[in-house]
Amino acid sequence: MFELDVQSRKPIYEQLMDKIKELMISEVLQEHNQLPSVRILAQKLTINPNTIQKAYKQLELDGYIYTLPGKGNFVAPPKTLKNSLKEEKIKSELAKVLAEALYIGIDKNEIYKLVKEISALAKGGES
Structure with a gap:
């Protein structure tokens, strides 16, 4: 689902953000779908959990995802991106x-x- 290029000059958290946005646009990730937890995604991609947390935080600030405390991160409805x-x-x-x-x-x-x-x-x- 997520493929990152560790040889790229682009930071890994930005690559992750771009991939998540791409999956949202192509409707693989639909509104209110839960994203993988930071811990699980870190293990899958073998990257530092802080990198994933940074990507999720920026996506939330940009309005692409929202967080429910204790539940996780979810895809925001497109209207909130306006x-x-x-x-x-x-x-x-x-x-x-x-x-x-x-x-x-x-x-x-x-x-x-x-x-x-x-x-x-x-x-x-x-x-």
Whole structure:
């Protein structure tokens, strides 16, 4: 379920966060599903539990998961992710990437096609 690249320059906790987000977007992890406990995931991935705790904490701060004391960590409903600051950050990053893509010569029709493909994969995506 979780594969991490220990040779990557990207920190392990960020890789874990990205993987969890990817699983949420592809609906492998659905809202209110319980995530593996820190201890179990640490044993499975053979990494320090503090690394997993850091990833979970950041995901919670970003609104992707929520914690129930004594119960564990769960996938948050998508509505709770609707945060105007987060939305503006994503739009800004997307604008930079699109500007760079156009600058290096990627055709805008190819970009539209990619957006449509991604929209079709994401639940509730608009074509």
